[in-house]
Amino acid sequence: MRKTIDCRDYPSEVNCSLAISGEEDEVVRAAAEHAASVHNEQDTPALREGIRSMLKDEAPQHV
16 A cells, blocks of 8 residues: 655644655655755654654555
8 A cells, every 4th residue: 555644744844745655665765855855854764763653544546
């Protein structure tokens, strides 16, 4: 099942509206890179585990 994470679910000073979806490892990697480049977070194993814990299942779009 595809996973998703949406910056709008997590308040920030940037008011980011990015949503990322895909396979779990892809989403974690992309979200960590985004968090580092846009939200000034350090891309650490702890950040990636935190992101992984916040992932949601994506609602099926294709039948």
